[in-house]
Amino acid sequence: MTQVHVTTTVNGDEVEFLADPRETLLDCLRDKVGMTGAKEGCGTGDCGACSVTLDGRLVCSCLVLGVEAEGKDIGTIEGMADGDDLHPLQAKFIEYAALQCGICTPGILVATEALLKKSPDPSEEEVRYWLAGNLCRCTGYDKIIRAVLDTARDLREGV
Amino acid sequence: MVEVNLWSGLRRFADGQEAVEVEAKTVAEVLQKLVEAHPGLDPVIKAGVSVAVDGEIVQRALNHPVQPDSEVFLLQQFRGG
Amino acid sequence: MALDSKTEFKYIGTRPDRPDGMDKVTGKARYGADAYAPGMLHGAVVRSPHAHAKIVKIDASKALAMKGVKAVVTRADFATDLEGEDWDLLENTIAGEKTLYDGHAVAAVAATSALIAKDAAKLVEVEYEILPCVTDVDAAMADGAPVIRDGAADHSVPEGLHPNVVRYTEFGRGDVEAGFAAADLVVERDFKTEAVHQGYIEPHACLANLGADGKGELWCCTQGHWFVRRMCTALLGLETTQLRVTASEIGGGFGGKTTVFIDPIALALSRAAGKPVKLVMSRSEVLKASGPTSSASMNVKMGMTKDGKLTAATAVFRMQGGAFPGAPMDMTTMLAFSCYDLDNVHHEGFDVMTNRPKQAAYRAPGAPMGAFAVESVMDELCQGLGLDPIDARLTNAVKEGTKSSFGPRYKAVGLIETLEAAKAHPHYSAPLAENTGRGIASGYWMNWGGETSTSLAIGEDGTVQVGVGTPDIGGSRASMALMAAETLGIPYENVRVDVVDTASLGVNEPSHGSRATYASGLAVIESAREAITKLSKRAADKWGIDAEAVEWRDGAAHPSGPNAGDFTPLSIADIAGEMGSTGGPITGHHDASPTGFGGSFGTHIVDVHVDPDTGKSTVVRYTVVQDAGKAIHPSYVEGQFQGGAAQGIGWALNEEYIYDDDGRLQNDVFLDYRIPVASDLPMIDTVIVEVPNPGHPYGVRGVGETGITPPLPAVACAISHAIGHRMTRLPISPPRVLRAIQGKGIS
Numbered sequence: 001m002t003q004v005h006v007t008t009t010v011n012g013d014e015v016e017f018l019a020d021p022r023e024t025l026l027d028c029l030r031d032k033v034g035m036t037g038a039k040e041g042c043g044t045g046d047c048g049a050c051s052v053t054l055d056g057r058l059v060c061s062c063l064v065l066g067v068e069a070e071g072k073d074i075g076t077i078e079g080m081a082d083g084d085d086l087h088p089l090q091a092k093f094i095e096y097a098a099l100q101c102g103i104c105t106p107g108i109l110v111a112t113e114a115l116l117k118k119s120p121d122p123s124e125e126e127v128r129y130w131l132a133g134n135l136c137r138c139t140g141y142d143k144i145i146r147a148v149l150d151t152a153r154d155l156r157e158g159v
Numbered sequence: 160m161v162e163v164n165l166w167s168g169l170r171r172f173a174d175g176q177e178a179v180e181v182e183a184k185t186v187a188e189v190l191q192k193l194v195e196a197h198p199g200l201d202p203v204i205k206a207g208v209s210v211a212v213d214g215e216i217v218q219r220a221l222n223h224p225v226q227p228d229s230e231v232f233l234l235q236q237f238r239g240g
Numbered sequence: 241m242a243l244d245s246k247t248e249f250k251y252i253g254t255r256p257d258r259p260d261g262m263d264k265v266t267g268k269a270r271y272g273a274d275a276y277a278p279g280m281l282h283g284a285v286v287r288s289p290h291a292h293a294k295i296v297k298i299d300a301s302k303a304l305a306m307k308g309v310k311a312v313v314t315r316a317d318f319a320t321d322l323e324g325e326d327w328d329l330l331e332n333t334i335a336g337e338k339t340l341y342d343g344h345a346v347a348a349v350a351a352t353s354a355l356i357a358k359d360a361a362k363l364v365e366v367e368y369e370i371l372p373c374v375t376d377v378d379a380a381m382a383d384g385a386p387v388i389r390d391g392a393a394d395h396s397v398p399e400g401l402h403p404n405v406v407r408y409t410e411f412g413r414g415d416v417e418a419g420f421a422a423a424d425l426v427v428e429r430d431f432k433t434e435a436v437h438q439g440y441i442e443p444h445a446c447l448a449n450l451g452a453d454g455k456g457e458l459w460c461c462t463q464g465h466w467f468v469r470r471m472c473t474a475l476l477g478l479e480t481t482q483l484r485v486t487a488s489e490i491g492g493g494f495g496g497k498t499t500v501f502i503d504p505i506a507l508a509l510s511r512a513a514g515k516p517v518k519l520v521m522s523r524s525e526v527l528k529a530s531g532p533t534s535s536a537s538m539n540v541k542m543g544m545t546k547d548g549k550l551t552a553a554t555a556v557f558r559m560q561g562g563a564f565p566g567a568p569m570d571m572t573t574m575l576a577f578s579c580y581d582l583d584n585v586h587h588e589g590f591d592v593m594t595n596r597p598k599q600a601a602y603r604a605p606g607a608p609m610g611a612f613a614v615e616s617v618m619d620e621l622c623q624g625l626g627l628d629p630i631d632a633r634l635t636n637a638v639k640e641g642t643k644s645s646f647g648p649r650y651k652a653v654g655l656i657e658t659l660e661a662a663k664a665h666p667h668y669s670a671p672l673a674e675n676t677g678r679g680i681a682s683g684y685w686m687n688w689g690g691e692t693s694t695s696l697a698i699g700e701d702g703t704v705q706v707g708v709g710t711p712d713i714g715g716s717r718a719s720m721a722l723m724a725a726e727t728l729g730i731p732y733e734n735v736r737v738d739v740v741d742t743a744s745l746g747v748n749e750p751s752h753g754s755r756a757t758y759a760s761g762l763a764v765i766e767s768a769r770e771a772i773t774k775l776s777k778r779a780a781d782k783w784g785i786d787a788e789a790v791e792w793r794d795g796a797a798h799p800s801g802p803n804a805g806d807f808t809p810l811s812i813a814d815i816a817g818e819m820g821s822t823g824g825p826i827t828g829h830h831d832a833s834p835t836g837f838g839g840s841f842g843t844h845i846v847d848v849h850v851d852p853d854t855g856k857s858t859v860v861r862y863t864v865v866q867d868a869g870k871a872i873h874p875s876y877v878e879g880q881f882q883g884g885a886a887q888g889i890g891w892a893l894n895e896e897y898i899y900d901d902d903g904r905l906q907n908d909v910f911l912d913y914r915i916p917v918a919s920d921l922p923m924i925d926t927v928i929v930e931v932p933n934p935g936h937p938y939g940v941r942g943v944g945e946t947g948i949t950p951p952l953p954a955v956a957c958a959i960s961h962a963i964g965h966r967m968t969r970l971p972i973s974p975p976r977v978l979r980a981i982q983g984k985g986i987s
Contacts, residue, residue, distance in 0.1 A: 020355055027354070036274040037267020039491070041441040042523040046910035049441055077267035086265065094261035097875035100714035100883065102264035103271060103442040103491025131918040135910065137439045137492050138714060139879055140886030141918045164647055166411035168396065202395040211648035215935070219691065220833045232647035235409060235570035237688060237753070238605055 008069040010035065011079025019066035026050045028066030029076065037077035037106045041135065048134030051107035052076045058114040060133075077106035080113060089113055089151045098147040100138035108134045112148045120156055124149060161225050163189055164232045172199030186210050187221035189231060207236040242836075244937045251725045252938060255875045256732050258718040260489070269489045272445030272461030273520045280447070281310055283509050283519035284357035285502065286347040286364045287529065288339035291595040291903020292373035292386065295337060295366060298347055303363040308352040311512035312364065318508060319477040326474045328564045332598040333475060333504050339368070340388060340563035341595050342904045343528025350509040350517045373595040373903035377560035378537050380404045380594045388563050388593040404593045406565040409573055411646070412554075412586030419552025419584030423543025427620045431613040433952070433970045434896035435535040435560075438602050439887070439915045442491020443521040444530055448506035450476070452514070456483045460503050463493040463711055464750020466691075468500055469742045475504040476511070483507075486741040487711045494887070495601030498750045501530050524908040531600020532897055534559040534567040536609040540576075544621040548632040552584035553577050553645075557610065560592045561599040567591040568599070568606030576610035577645035578684040579655055579841065580636040585645050595903045601752060603887060604685040604945035608952045612892075612970065615681040615953030620966060629680040630663045630843075654867030654931035655682060655841035661927050662843040667863040676849045676860065677961030683949025686839035687942035688753025689832075692760055693746035696724065696767040696828040698775070700820075702795075702813025704728060706764055707740040709748025710756040714883070714944075715876035719757045720764050722872050723938065727768035729795035730812055746831050754942025757872060758837050758933070763830040765937050771828030778822050779810045836935020840943055842866035844885065844950035848958035855977035857959050859889055863925040869933040869941030877943050882924040884947020890916045891948070892955035896971050 003018035010033060017032040024043075029035045029052070038061050041047035045060040052061045053075035080087045089109055092098070099105045108131060115122060115130045122130070127148050128141070136144060153159075160180040165173055173179055174197065181192035189210065194201045209218045211232040217223040218237055225231060263269040300312040315336050322330055330336075334345045347364050351357040372386040379385055381402050393406045401408070420426050442461055450456035456478070462468045465485040473480045490497060506519040521530065537558040543551040555576045561567030569589035577585055622629045637655045644650055659682065662668060672678055695707045706724050710716065721735040728735075749755065776790040779797030783790075789804035790797050796811040819826050847861040864881040871877040894914045898906040907913045932939025956967045965980040 020353075022355060030273075031276075031354075035267070036270070039271065039442065040273065040520075041443070041491075042910045044523065044909050044911065047441055047523075077265075081266055086262075090265035093265050094257045097255070097258070097715065097873075097879055099261070099264055100876070100879050101440070101442070101490060101492045102260070102269055103440075103489075105264050106267045109265060125919075128919040128921075132920075133917075135441055135915060135917060137441055137494070137887070137915060138883045140882035140916075140924045141921055142882045142924045143875070143879065145918065145923070166409070166647070167413075168408070168410035172395075206394060214649045214651045215835050216648070216686065216837075217835045218689075218833075220689075220835050223835060230649065234647060235574060237686070238568060238571060238601060 004067045006067055006070050008072055008074060010074045011076060021065065021067055023066045024062050025064040025066050025069050026061035029061060035076055035078050039103055039106065041103065048111060049104050049107040051110040051134065053110065053114060058111055077110055080109060087113065088154060092147045092151040096143050096147040098139065098143040104134060104136045108136065108144060116152055116155065120152060122152060161189060161227055161229055161231055163193060166233060169200065169203060169233065172203060173197040183225055185221065185225060186212065186217050186223045189225055209234040209237050243932055243934045243939055249726055251722045251732050252870065252872050253874065255873060256718065258715050259721060259737060260712065260717055271442055271491050272488045275447040275459045275488065277447060277449065277516035280516045280518055281350040281352060281513055282354040282357045283348055283350050283506055283517050284361040285345050285505060285525065286361045286366065288335065288344040288346050289342065290339055290368055290370050291342045292371040293339045293368035294371060295335060295339060295346065296369055297367040299365040300347065302365065303349055303360040306356065306360045306363060308356040309349060309360045310515065311350040311509050312347060313505065313508045313512055314347045317512060318475055318504065322474065329471055330475045332564060333501065341597050343525065343597065345505065345529065348505045348509055350513045375594050375596055375899040375903050377535055377558050377592050377594065380560060380592050381558060381590065388595065392565060392593060405590050406593055407591035409570060409589040414584030416552040416554050416584045416586050420543040423551040424546040425621055425624045426541065426543040427617050427624065428541035429617055429968055431538040431540065431616065431968045433536045433609045433612060435532040435596065436891050436895040437527055437532040437913065438494035438496035440492030440494060440496060443523060443526045444502050445520040446503045446506050447516060447518045448503065448510045449516040450507045450511040452511065454478050454482050456507060458483060458485045458503060458507060459488055460485065461488045461490045461497060463490065463497040463713065463752055465742050466709065466747045467498060467750050468503055471500045472504050472507055476507055484741055484743045487739055490711050490713055493713055494603045495605055495752060496531050498601050498752045499531065523910060527908045527913055528905050529597050531598055533602035533605065534561050534599045538609065538613040540613040540617045542617045542621060544625060546625050548627045548635040550580055550582055550636045553582055554586045555610065555614065556588045558590040558592060560594040560596065562596040563593055564598040565591055565593065566599060571606035572610040574646040575607045575684055576614050579633065579638060579682045580645065581638050581642045582645050603884060603948040607683065607685055607949045608888060608891065611681065611683045611949045612952035612956060616956055616968065619957040630659050633682055634659050651838060652931055652934055653839060653841055654929050657929045657931055658841050658843040658865045658867055661929055662845055662865045665845065665863055665865065665927060667845045667861060667925065672847060673849065675852055675962055676847055677958040679846050679848065679954040679956065679958030679961065681950040681954035681957065682841060682843045683946055684839055684841050685754060685945040685949060687758065687837045688755040689759050689834040689837045690749035690753060690755050691747045691833050692763045693748055693831045694760055694763040694767050695745060696764065696771055698771060698812065698816045698819065698826040700816055702811065702816040703734040704730065706735060706737045707744055708737060708760045708764065709740065709745045710751040710760045711739050713751050714879060715873060716751065716756045718876065719872040720761060723761050723764050724768050727765050728772065728812065729793055754944040755837065758936055758940050758942050759834050761872065761940055762834055762936055763832060766830035767828035769828065770830065771826055774826045775812060775815050778815045778819065781822065782810065783807045838869055838933030838935055838941045840867050840941045840946040842946045842950055844954045846954045846958050848955060848962060850959055850962040850977060852981060855974035855981065857893055857972060857977060859922055859955065861922055863927065864947060865927040865929060866943060866946055867929045867931050867941060868943045869936065870930055870939035871928050872940060874928060877928055878926040880943045881926045881947045885924050885951050886916050886921060888948045888951025889921065889955055891970060892952045893971055
């Protein structure tokens with residue numbers, strides 16, 4: 001099948017790739033752009049391990065076609081830290097041991113960053129429902145939820 | 160002599176005995192002497208068993224020592240996740 | 241390896257950042273599917289759509305004719321002289337004469353892109369002759385059930401049983417009939433649990449490179465790369481050490497990544513194509529064709545006096561392990577009554593084959609099912625006799641010296657301590673809301689030692705590198721670094737721990753059986769001690785005194801006393817900086833199959849609210865109390881407790897394999913195979929009890945597995961109390977709860 005030339009922006013950098021029209025954005029990011037931070041856990045939009053932002057909106061990149069990225073602005077886990085400075089969520093996840101195997105962590109971080117932009121003071125219930133599309137099999141979510149709530153508090157208090 | 164406790168399903172391979180006495184200084188010897196005395200136990204031991212010596216569970220450590228007064232149990236093979 | 245007298249720790253018990261944390265929060269950590277190689281091909285597997293069928297013909301000519309397709313492999317490309325477990329493993333990896341379950345691999349394709357490989361797989365024509373199938377354990381044992389494989393039963397199976405019963409066990413002691421006669425109350429119940437999947441979020445993935453010369457390399461996500469090496473080389477007819485296996489970061493395993501599924505296929509494709517081949521499972525393939533756990537049909541009978549003493553107990557466990565022997569009925573039977581001191585006890589277990597995928601280990605394999613049945617009966621006895629469920633458990637609890645229900649006496653164990661801590665926890669006495677029930681249950685896993693090999697080397701600047709062979713599933717590199725730092729007396733940050741490849745150490749068993757922190761940890765401590773001996777010798781040589789006159793403390797060599805001489809202490813960095821000219825590199829190494837592992841008991845408390853209109857059960861409060869022996873990094877110990885509880889809650893409430901009459905799996909995506917999500921769960925409180933394991937220098941017990949054992953009965957008992965009806969079948973789905981409520985006439 002003829003490949004389509006796609007020009008897009010990933011974490012602020014212009015990126016070009018050739019995509020088969022059947023290929024997902026997730027496959028294009030991983031196999032063509034070389035960004036393997038987003039993971040495929042299901043390929044059906046159920047697990048959230050492939051979460052990225054598309055023009056600021058949180059999406060499962062396994063449910064977006066690579067060709068749909070044309071002209072869009074994509075944000076991935078690789079763009080979350082500012083150089084060597086971790087995003088407060090990233091630092092808190094390490095501090096709170098909010099990851100065990102870590103495969104779901106990139107998706108959860110991208111998703112929670114999107115949540116805190118929208119809702120800087122979320123309740124526990126709000127965080128739990130926002131993250132209901134991000135499966136974690138290791139932690140039972142306890143430490144993840146605490147890390148998100150406490151990061152939100154730190155950010156509000158300007159810590 | 161070391162008394163080796165079999166699980167009861169093995170009695171039919173050991174002339175109905177639930178405990179068998181063998182002369183042995185290591186777990187390997189225990190297993191070897193058991194088979195010599197009761198060849199019917201050979202496939203069971205070949206298929207894999209665990210051995211408990213004084214509450215310590217030994218599976219692959221066949222060189223583990225056994226004392227005459229040790230409490231020895233043959234157990235089904237352990238499998239972990 | 242005896243327990244140290246050391247009780248004051250500088251590093252152990254602290255909560256430093258894990259060394260791999262940065263890579264894991266920035267997306268840099270490389271998992272199974274994150275590897276690429278020059279000239280790499282992509283693989284795709286052709287799978288059977290039939291649960292049970294004879295393979296009449298495989299025609300790959302159309303696939304091979306497709307542009308970009310470089311190889312097709314079938315069973316003919318694997319070893320032909322295997323028997324026993326290796327044959328089972330190969331048969332499960334790729335079907336021979338018959339396909340045995342929906343999703344069973346039949347052939348595989350390698351092509352220049354993943355899309356071409358998938359398209360080509362569809363062009364491989366397989367002609368099947370469909371055979372009758374059976375997926376339920378009780379149905380598979382019944383007269384007239386389709387035979388999965390004649391002659392698969394071993395020596396243990398008595399005559400007269402269906403050929404699908406492939407292993408049998410029976411053991412016990414005392415006089416159970418006399419015991420039941422002495423009881424004031426006897427409860428007997430049948431129970432059923434469904435098969436569930438480990439549900440790791442990372443599908444199986446590997447990158448294989450195997451030459452025609454029989455030398456190869458394999459990158460894969462696994463709990464144990466030496467196991468992978470042994471299995472793959474057996475299935476491909478290679479010499480063991482000619483294959484180097486590197487474990488990637490692992491995205492969850494829970495027992496399911498202690499065996500191989502696609503790795504031998506990727507190696508065979510690579511050998512056939514002469515290029516590296518990457519093979520990644522889809523979620524549907526993971527659910528259909530990697531190991532779920534067994535389903536079980538059980539009967540438990542227990543008798544108790546009115547003051548709470550158990551008088552007798554019997555159990556029968558019928559467990560299906562898919563189309564191969566191996567259902568964990570041995571562990572189920574041995575551990576079913578592991579919490580209780582019983583004079584009269586009897587167990588029976590059946591390992592039954594069905595047309596389902598080969599079961600794989602899942603966290604405390606076999607134990608949760610038995611605990612569900614036994615703890616539910618225990619709860620009903622307490623209810624019937626008006627006894628407090630924790631007091632009744634304390635009356636019967638095993639302790640050091642108790643003869644276990646499976647034979648040997650316990651060494652120091654912490655069941656009583658977890659029960660007492662649970663009783664003292666505010667959760668236990670908190671008031672309950674309407675339509676809410678509270679469940680209590682205990683559980684056990686005996687843990688494991690296993691083959692272990694580790695190395696430690698001192699760097700020129702006095703920092704330390706440690707190589708271990710147990711993949712890090714949940715923070716074990718941090719635990720290893722803490723134990724090395726503690727032993728050497730140097731900062732945690734000065735220790736780097738790597739999970740090294742199979743060419744770098746002797747054989748290591750996987751990170752299974754809750755053994756990593758115990759066994760690799762013990763070996764790291766011994767490696768550090770060996771290095772300390774060498775470091776001390778260098779100091780002694782420099783000072784011109786005997787090595788015995790040197791004492792190692794706080795990361796430096798000191799003269800052991802005034803008689804040893806007056807020398808300025810030499811730090812590890814001082815000695816390391818000169819080591820090239822004082823005798824060469826300084827390392828420590830340790831190989832062992834340690835047997836001093838200690839089992840871990842846990843007691844859980846859960847409150848579950850049941851909506852009487854919908855039958856939906858919601859866990860509203862959960863507390864885990866478990867004996868860790870010694871918590872090296874408490875955050876990751878808590879994480880194991882919480883994760884085990886969450887998986888157990890999923891098993892109790894939501895998760896199940898659903899097959900139709902044709903043996904096709906009906907729920908092969910996460911939307912339908914529903915594991916707990918964040919909004920399903922409350923916070924999970926943890927209490928770490930520490931009864932030191934006498935078989936580890938610092939008292940470590942494994943903690944990974946026990947936590948999944950109590951939730952099944954605890955949740956079921958809570959719901960039973962909430963609705964006033966005993967729930968004996970998992971999962972306790974809303975329709976099942978509604979039927980129970982309506983059957984009882986409760987609105």
